[in-house]
Amino acid sequence: MSQRTQELTDAEWAIIQMVWEHEPVPAPTVQELLEEQRGWSYSTVKTLMDRMVKKGLLTTERIRNLMLYTSAITRQEAQSKEILKTLKRAFEGALTPMMQFLLESDHITHSELDELEALIRAKKSK
Amino acid sequence: MSQRTQELTDAEWAIIQMVWEHEPVPAPTVQELLEEQRGWSYSTVKTLMDRMVKKGLLTTERIRNLMLYTSAITRQEAQSKEILKTLKRAFEGALTPMMQFLLESDHITHSELDELEALIRAKKSK
DNA sequence: TGACATTCTTTACAAGTGTAAAGTAGTCTT
DNA sequence: AAGACTACTTTACACTTGTAAAGAATGTCA
Known part of the structure; x- marks a missing residue:
């Protein structure tokens, strides 16, 4: 089980x-x-x-x-699994196109873009 | 039908x-x-x-x-639907946390980060 | 024209999913 | 202790999904 x-x-x-x-x-x-x-x-x-x-x-x-x-599973585990499924199915595993798609979809606000930029910068400097 | x-x-x-x-x-x-x-x-x-x-x-x-x-549907339509489903289910509709999750998860390379940054900048200036 | 080969059609079936009614059991209140 | 609540258990059922065998139709080559 x-x-x-x-x-x-x-x-x-x-x-x-x-x-x-x-x-x-x-x-x-x-x-x-x-x-x-x-x-x-x-x-x-x-x-x-x-x-x-x-x-x-x-x-x-x-x-x-x-x-x-x-x-019995964490939110992170479940989210991760879910995202990977979408990535595999719909984007043949290619992460950047998926991100790109998200960016291009119109549901993103200006301040969200700022936030993301900050995240990327943080990530890069690591 | x-x-x-x-x-x-x-x-x-x-x-x-x-x-x-x-x-x-x-x-x-x-x-x-x-x-x-x-x-x-x-x-x-x-x-x-x-x-x-x-x-x-x-x-x-x-x-x-x-x-x-x-x-009868385009790849974009299908991808969009699939992503929105994940977004709704797993992230309660919040886009930034989902992007964040993607950024933090796997092996994003440095150049991919650059690419994304450029995309964001382009998006912002529009 | 008969034998293959190819493709389509029909039918099936088990497992998983969404949905819940009905029945049972234990608890609280008077 | 009887009735009312509350929560749990059993059972059900239709629809979807993955999977495919078997049979029918059509086209092709000797």
Whole structure:
């Protein structure tokens, strides 16, 4: 059980985000947190979370009758995996074209550009 | 049929990459091109491609007995969709953290950094 | 014209995903 | 102790995805 290098599905992303922010957290709380955003019923959330435990994405600890869920992978790990997937699939592994694409997409503000410039400069001087 | 704003699966990415590079292209050719990489049989490739037609990702044109496939979305559209998905899922829509993550992650070379810097500067002056 | 070869079509099937209803069990309140 | 809450468990079901075998149709060469 639980070979990690799993990919997260969309539903799993929604859930694990909440877990990262609130862990250790019981399923009902996660359901409430996602109510608005997704409109999932308790059953749905609980089912998803239990599947995630089986996959090794979350772990549980039982306190009396309450199950508390905790993430089993870090946000960084998950982000990294996700980005690499996109990089491989859509850009055939080439990082610069992907960055370029991001820059060119119109969703970037002037101040974000400044920030990035600073980041690059910092990176270069290292 | 064929509302577009579909996401591509992994198999679909593999196929459409070949289509972009060789279109208009018949299924057997795509199968040969992917033989090495994926080891898919003709049936598999053909099934996938026909599903993609149904989804509006590819179109076909029949010449006598040969079906030629052509992409119905551009590489840019697909890349954009893919990146936005990652951005939304994994970075809650925040572009700078994602770029930062990319910068900090792997082996960006010095010259790539230069390139990016230039891109940013160009973008800013626009 | 019959035998190959090539390509297309039909059908299938298991695993994974999104979604949840219904039933059960334990806890709290009066 | 009965009823009401709350949380957990079981079961289900349709749709998508990866994978392909088997059969049908068409074209080609001897």
